Amino acid sequence: MAKLQKSIDKRNALVKATIELVNNNGFHATPMSKIAKMANVSPATIYLYFENKQDLVNQTYIDVKAEYTKYAFKDFDTNLPVEKGFELIWKRIADFKLKECENAMFLAQCDNTPMIDELSRQQGIKHLQPLLDxxxxxxxxxIIKPMSDYLLYAYSINPLSFLMIAQKRGSFQLDVTHLEEAYQSAWSSIKVCK
Amino acid sequence: MAKLQKSIDKRNALVKATIELVNNNGFHATPMSKIAKMANVSPATIYLYFENKQDLVNQTYIDVKAEYTKYAFKDFDTNLPVEKGFELIWKRIADFKLKECENAMFLAQCDNTPMIDELSRQQGIKHLQPLLDxxxxxxxxxIIKPMSDYLLYAYSINPLSFLMIAQKRGSFQLDVTHLEEAYQSAWSSIKVCK
DNA sequence: TATGTAAAAATGAACGTTCATTCTTTTTTT
DNA sequence: AAAAAAAGAATGAACGTTCATTTTTACATA
Known part of the structure; x- marks a missing residue:
């Protein structure tokens, strides 16, 4: 195998292990030794790819956030009418939260704890621009209520994180019917009422 | 001072220190020694009030959750019409998230990490019953959309957590105007559209 | 293609520190 | 003066990171 590819694979394995372990135990209860073991690597090897533990988790956050927004905007086209465009993005995001559950859980934890450096956090927000536009x-x-982007996000997108966590905890099943209801609630909360 | 009151004060100081330190550093990055110092107590004394660190944080969670719901339902009366009752509860919750910011931040972190025991988590939910009723x-x-309680909570209540965190991070200011907009969005998302 | 070799990558063990918890002693209360 | 509460120092385990060494890779030469 090419040297470069092997490096990429190893880095990916480390990132993946970090996500899984941090999801289950939290950042500080996830030792480097366990991350190394899960990625089939020596603890020392991690330091060839990352500066230290904080850097590993920062980079993992940025990676996952980029994946998230790439997924969200996959079929999006700026020529779409606003309502259609929103529906498309919303449903892609919902898809991500349900199908890429591990990734989404990781982001939820990062966004609600002091786990990530402020700089990496801001780096992660960047790619959301198409939705803000x-x-x-x-x-x-x-068509959309004249409110701050924060309010629009809080009401139309963020609830999906809550539902995903509820689903992961097993207390609630987000099936196709629920999903349509959820979409209607999201849209209701931000559209201008005629 | 009475012995009992002194004990209560000491326990409260420990709970308060736990909240502040965990908010800023996370559970595992908060040493017992620092909690003790902030509460003006020896580390060993903590173990007279709590079994261990996990117990301390579990009890803190349950305490804060109880305070939250007590605050939320303070002026609530089951005879109120649904819309009025909801508005009352919603605004009390909003108040809590803004005025009791430290407490609310702590709950947000607990609810999005594997920091709390499942049992304590369930204990914490109990007191939300009046809203579900x-x-x-x-x-x-x-009057209310025929949806699962989880969906109603996700859309009408949970967004406040997101807004509170955004506000704490300084990226956004939730003033009186915003608050009214937020309430309208919350209500729009769960009311039946005529 | 086969071989030798220098550089790069990877490793496991070791280090120094930090932490939760306990133990022994001191202080406070009754 | 006995009992309860609190204290600080001690303990042992766990962790992030580094170090000395080994293994793998890349490539020049034959």
């Missing part, structure tokens, strides 16, 4: 257009067209 | 009544009267 869509909302700007929607407000101009009088 | 209100929703049941609302659904019967055709």
């Amino acid at each position: 869509l909302w700007t257009r929607g407000r101009k067209e009088g | 209100l929703w049941t009544r609302g659904r019967k009267e055709g």
